[in-house]
Amino acid sequence: MSSKTVLVVDDYSDLLTLLGSALTxxxxxxxxxxxxxxxxxQIEQNSPRVILLDMWMEGMNGFQFAKKLKKHxxxxxxxxxxxxxFAMSEADETSFRACCDDFLSxxxxxxxxxxxxxALLSQDTPETAKTNKTQH
Structure with missing residues (x-):
């Protein structure tokens, strides 16, 4: 597995394609x-080193997804x-801080x-590195 694996999650297909190309x-x-x-x-098949997550998606939104991931x-x-x-309300910002490690507007x-x-990769701890090597 590459040391720079990133899972990009966004329901806007044009942006998803653009980000994939740029990151490559x-x-x-x-x-x-x-x-x-x-x-x-995808996470169950090949755990990424970091996730770029759109917070406002149809179905399960980014907040719900991040909370589920952080409990796993x-x-x-x-x-x-x-x-x-989108601008976030105070409640949204509190939710964000509880489930995400960083944020980009x-x-x-x-x-x-x-x-x-x-920066997020440089914060890897031994426990994070071990988690990211685990395959399920």
Whole structure:
């Protein structure tokens, strides 16, 4: 597994494709999911080092997905970079802080995305690294 695996989760297919291409050019190994359900399947097959997660999706939204992930004994240490193009209420910000490790407001520059993802990887702990090597 590449040390720079990232799962990109967004229900806007054009943005998903753009982010996948940009991250590949920057040396990342992206997997793409257009829903929380698809993201969960991918995590079970190949746990990523970090997740870029749209917070406002149809079905299970990013907050719900992140909370589910953080409660899971195997996947809870995967860092999550939340992203949203919508202003958040105080309640949303509180929810965000409880479930995501960092946040980017859309639109964002690819260079900013690269910095945030790299920073999250540099925060890896031995427990996180072990979690990310586990395959299910």
């Amino acid at each position: 050019r920057l040396g990342w190994d992206p997997s793409l999911a257009n829903s929380a359900a698809e993201a969960w399947k 004994p195997v996947y809870r240490n995967i860092p999550i970079l939340g992203a949203s193009g 859309k639109p964002f520059a690819i260079s900013s995305l690269q910095q945030h993802l790299t």
